[in-house]
Amino acid sequence: MTKRGHGGQAFSEDDIHRFEVLISDLAAKVDRKVEIRLTELPIVRFNVGLHPYAVLYGVSGELATVAKFAALPFESELQFLDRINDLDVGDVLTGYGHVEVRRWKSSMGKNLSAAEVVIDVLSGPEKALPQMPEGVSFPKDLLRG
Numbered sequence: 001m002t003k004r005g006h007g008g009q010a011f012s013e014d015d016i017h018r019f020e021v022l023i024s025d026l027a028a029k030v031d032r033k034v035e036i037r038l039t040e041l042p043i044v045r046f047n048v049g050l051h052p053y054a055v056l057y058g059v060s061g062e063l064a065t066v067a068k069f070a071a072l073p074f075e076s077e078l079q080f081l082d083r084i085n086d087l088d089v090g091d092v093l094t095g096y097g098h099v100e101v102r103r104w105k106s107s108m109g110k111n112l113s114a115a116e117v118v119i120d121v122l123s124g125p126e127k128a129l130p131q132m133p134e135g136v137s138f139p140k141d142l143l144r145g
Helices: 013-029 077-085
Strands: 002-004 010-012 032-038 043-046 052-060 063-070 092-105 111-124
Touching (some): 013 092, 032 063, 052 077, 063 092
Parallel strands (some): 063 111
Antiparallel strands (some): 092 111
């Protein structure tokens, strides 16, 4: 059986199962609710595997915050970019995620690190939400306990 996703893409039952597993893996990382008001327009970058992700600069409460979130496995690059390009300075993004520490070596050989919020599951604003394929959704109980 074939199911349709955003833009009319056809997904097989195996695709849908693979997406559900990947979504469950993302949801398993969640340990906090995230809210960030953008102070700059998002920046799109590409990781080593050439998968797009957005870098978000904003404030969470009173703290300056850097957050990022990646395209979902069933999204085309164009679908992801359309979502990101709809975001404006002042928009408030909400979702669920975790903190990740990024480490690197400076050009002078000094070890550096920065904590970044990773939004694993975006819940708002509506204009930034992914179009989920039929039959795929995020678990409802993202923060257990």
